[in-house]
Amino acid sequence: MGVDFAQVAESVADAIDGAGIAVIVFGLLLATALLARDVRRGAPELVFGYRRNVGKAILVGLEFLVAADIIRTIAVSPSFRGVGVLALIVLVRTFLSFTLELEVNGRWPWQQAPAADQPPQASAKAAAL
Numbered sequence: 001m002g003v004d005f006a007q008v009a010e011s012v013a014d015a016i017d018g019a020g021i022a023v024i025v026f027g028l029l030l031a032t033a034l035l036a037r038d039v040r041r042g043a044p045e046l047v048f049g050y051r052r053n054v055g056k057a058i059l060v061g062l063e064f065l066v067a068a069d070i071i072r073t074i075a076v077s078p079s080f081r082g083v084g085v086l087a088l089i090v091l092v093r094t095f096l097s098f099t100l101e102l103e104v105n106g107r108w109p110w111q112q113a114p115a116a117d118q119p120p121q122a123s124a125k126a127a128a129l
Contacts, residue, residue, distance in 0.1 A: 009075035013068040020064030027057020055104040062093050062100075 031053035038046055066089070073086040101109045 006076050009071055013072040013076065016064055016068035016071065020061045020068065023064060024057055024061035027061065028054055031057060052104045055100045059097055059100050059104070062097055066090055066093050 031050055034053060035046060035050045038049060043049070069086055069089050073082045098109060101107075105113075107113070
């Protein structure tokens with residue numbers, strides 16, 4: 001009565017996939033609810049705020065989906081073809097993550113944040129340099 005590792009890994013990957021999809025859907029619903037609230041309040045920058053919130057949800061959801069793909073490829077079916085497909089999936093999702101980061105924060109992930117966005121300790125360290 002042994003436990004099949006491949007089945008367990010596949011189940012874990014499926015659960016993580018489901019969590020990623022749930023994060024994206026919940027984030028979309030939350031962003032829409034926040035947009036409705038902001039419309040009622042007459043807040044400025046409605047579209048930008050909505051796109052930023054949706055982008056954040058997609059970024060987090062993509063991280064879950066990439067993790068599930070890695071588990072599925074490495075633990076369940078470790079083949080050169082599977083690794084190649086995983087590499088393409090990660091490449092596409094990384095590109096999406098970078099472009100969403102640019103959309104959400106207005107800068108590439110490797111660019112330094114403006115001084116106003118940095119925590120006080122980081123600003124003090126930067127000033128000391």
